[in-house]
Amino acid sequence: MGYVLKHGTIIGENTRLEQVDVLVEGNRIKQIGIDIDSTGHTLIDCTNLFISPGFIDMHVHLREPGFEYKETIESGSKAAAAGGFTTVACMPNTRPATDNADIVRFIIEQANKHGYARVLPIAAITAGQKGEELTDIPALKEAGAVGLSDDGRGVQRADRMKRAMEIAKQYDMPLIIHAEDETLSGKGCMNAGEAAERLGLPGIPDDAEAVMVARDIVLAEVTGAHLHVCHVSAKSVIELIRYAKGRGLPVTGEVAPHHLLLTDDQIDPDNSDWKVNPPLRTKRDREACIEAFLDGTLDIVATDHAPHSVEEKQKPFTEAPFGMVGLEIAFPLMYTHFVKTGRMTLNELVDRMATRPAKLFKLQGGRIQPGEPADLTVLDLHATKVIDPASFLSKGKNTPFAGQKAQGWPVLTMVDGVVSFDAR
Ligand SMILES: [Zn+2]
Incomplete structure (x- = not known):
């Protein structure tokens, strides 16, 4: 039946x-x-x-193991299903970090037992996401990891990233990078600029993101590894990705609905739900994100679904954790603001939310065919x-x-x- x-x-x-x-x-x-x-x-x-073919989200935080009070594989995959997602790739900033084969297998087992979507673990690039010792990439791949990321943090050392790319290339694993040079981002909590100055809040300049993307594009060219740039938020970063694609490098990019729809001047400093990393940037950046999404420089939509507890988000803007949830509202937001407004067709949106992620990351799904x-x-x-x-x-x-x-x-x-x- x-x-x-x-x-x-x-x-x-x-x-x-x-x-x-x-x-x-x-x-x-x-x-x-x-x-x-x-x-x-x-x-x-x-x-x-x-x-539609089931949506595929290459960037979610399911918080298990370690932060089950924020989300579990069960609750997060339920949210995915409610948002029309049939596949989600989960980031390794769990506790402990998803930096060994046992945790990769644990996530897959939990998803098989309690999951409402296909859950694909993304494993850490470095042990404990500390940026020093590389993880055992072949073992992680063997256990079922679909990519490598230290998401939540950037890999600060170029030599470590270069070596990771060399091995990743050998094992056909994408590097899915959170680009953030911590010497430039410092203790900022929103985009550096006029809005931050007006609110008196410490800023994160977009060069903190762009510097690392530039470095990793150079390394992708040297190593031939697939570099996928997460949650692109700034015009400066888009220009770099455009340059890389123009050179025919294996570089792809994703954009989150919030970076396509919100800007820093809208931030309510009394509501830490507006706090996200990379931060909401200027109107100019947002327009660049839209243009890059429409012309394909940014290939896919990813939510960066980042659940936190109410208590954590009730903290002041400077202290609350970064992140927004997104799984259950991504499609309605994108449909409302991109298809209903005539900026793209429904087919194009489905392509960016289902077909293209499947193709880029060689996943099943993404098409409706016998x-x-x-x-x-x-x-x-x-x-x-x-x-x-x-x-x-x-x-x-x-x-x-x-x-x-x-x-x-x-x-x-x-x-x-x-x-x-x-x-x-
Ligand atoms: Zn990130």
Whole structure:
């Protein structure tokens, strides 16, 4: 017995098939057609709904092991499913850090037991993310890690990063970098500039991000490793990525919805939910991010979903931890501000949230075709809701988008042929 998704509109890979049925049997898409017989199968009525390949988020923090009060693999993957994500790649700044094969295996086991999405561990570049001793990259890959990152921190030493890239290249592992030169970012808590001066808060200049991206582009050219730049926030960084791509280097970039939609002059200093790293930057930076996203310099959307407890985020702006949640609102925000406004088509957005991440990181999913894994997201593009963190399935409620209206919400998510979220 399987599922028949009936009378939906399939989108993705530049196609739009209206009024079609999708038959799912076992964990695979078996057939796409008109009037598929649903006898013996569970019928999912998709009239007036869109069927997209499940979204893939290459940047989330699931906080397990070590910070289960912020999020767990169970709660975080539930939030992923609610946001239409069928695959999430989780960052290694756990406690202990995901810097050895046992922890990689633990995450995969937890996800198999309690997960609502495919969970792909990203392992640390250096032991304890301390920036000194390199991790055992072949062993991490063997255990199931899909990439390497010290996210939360940049790798400060160029010699360490170069060696990591040499080994990563050999084992076909992407370096997924958090670019931050700590000698330049210091103790800043928001973007350095007029807004920070007005608020009297210490700033983080965008050169702290750009300097490390420049270094790592040089190293990517020398080593041939795939360099993926996380959460790009600044015009200066985009210019560097554009340069690298122009030279044909294996460099890719991601952008988070908050950097496409928010700026530093909007920050409420009494609300630490606005605190994120890299910080919200200027209007000029935001415009550069939008342009780079539209022209493909920034390849994919990633949420940098970073849940924290209410208590932690109630601390003053200078003391609260960095981060915002994003899994449950990424698609509605992107649909509302990019598709509804005519900046990009729905197909293009689905490409950036599903198909392209699958291609860039050689993952399964990202397309709806017979024989492919049944990773699907059903969307109601007419539904409008006010963003209410109290309704989130994530333990994290920290988002500055609370109270904003957004249109286009996932109503059903299926991972590997199993319904992981159903809001119908
Ligand atoms: Zn980061």
